[in-house]
Amino acid sequence: MAQYNENNSLRTFCNASDATNNNEYVLNKIAAGYNAVDGGSCNRISSNSRSQVSGWHWQSCTEMVMPMGRGENDTMFQAKPFDMGNYSKECEEMFGVTPRPYWAPIEFGGHDIKNVLNKFASNIIFSNGLRDPYSSGG
Template sequence: MAYCTEMVMPMTGSNESMFPPASFSYENTSEDCLRYYGVRPRMHWITTEYGGHKIDKVLKRFGSNIIFSNGMRDPWSRGGVLKNISSSIIALVTEKGAHHLDFRFATKDDPDWVVEQRRQEVEIIHGWIDQYNKDIAQMWQ
């Protein structure tokens, strides 16, 4: 359903890759969304809502306490947030990372770089929680 209402991602491919050739048709997608979910796709909702390539301008207005974890081996990284937007909207970028490896459960086989990435994420989140608790404590003094 989110594909039809929030994140239409036209996927195409040629016969020059390991994937079968595919084309995208807005008309076919629209008909499928209507038939299965009773909605028409909103092709530009995600970029309108979040600013597309200018996501930093949108998030500066209302965002905080967000970590964008990016691995440069992730094929989606080109569309990722690769630089900090503010002191509390942080981009953690690793050259070796792939798609959401740092979000998976830890195992004994995890490489050192992913252990370090997770450590940084936890440290940042603990800092936010500590600051919140300090702010709340000051409110009641």
């Protein structure tokens, strides 16, 4: 929400969270914020609304597929493993294209990365860690 703040969603989230009883359990405050933004669904990613489509949606459907999901014991939320079939269906509905999950490594390489870096690069630091929500794409 903070990254894109679509439709002032961050303010809506904060206002709804703040409007709960001060003695309310913190997870209930968070749920109130999400429910205010998403109408109780807590899932904006699968929205097929064209008004929410960005260049990133197109790119992730055509060339930068990042299979992000969460397992049963990864977070406090329900498990939601990545489903390539469902992901492909959403891309086909939204853009009429089928995702190409291996396009980037085929186009740019990435196999035997240590050898490639020894030949073509130096002083590169890969700084993303496991706390980075996009680390699986790195």
